[in-house]
Amino acid sequence: MRSRLVGYLLLFLLVFSVPLKAQIEPISTLKVQPIPLSGGDIIPPTVLPDGRLAPSYGLFNQFFPGFPNQSSFDPMNADPHGITNFRGVTAMGYTGGYTHDRKFAVVTDIRVYQGDYIGGEIADPNSAGATRSARGHGTFVEI
Secondary structure, three states: OHHHHHHHHHHHHHHHHOOOOOOOOOOOOOOOEOOEOOOOEEEOOEEOOOOOEEOOOEEEOOOOEOOOOOOOOEOOOOOOOOEOOEEEEEEEEEEEEEOOOOOOEEEEEEEEEEEEEEEEEEOOOOOOOOEEEEEEEEEEEEO
């Protein structure tokens, strides 16, 4: 029992001591790439009722705004979009249910944003990724 507790403590320390950086794959149709929020939520491993350990979902560069007094969501005023320096309109919704045989829970988080943002564009095509800040406008959908 003690070794399991030590293992969980070491896992906890390891997860929270790793530097977290925001990375996305470039969107080829955009001249100005959006920059993701730094930070966000870390969803840790969960102990199931039968004692097994469900895997961690890792770091999300996203917050999950929800209802007051619910521990599974961030506060109502948490950023609903995943883009830093964003000004615009955001629509979001959570849906949930079970598969027909009730073996699996299905939860979705759907978000749509449209607006202006300050992102990064290529500063020098002959460099190894040098960027400069630039203004952009776009519509983004996350499922």
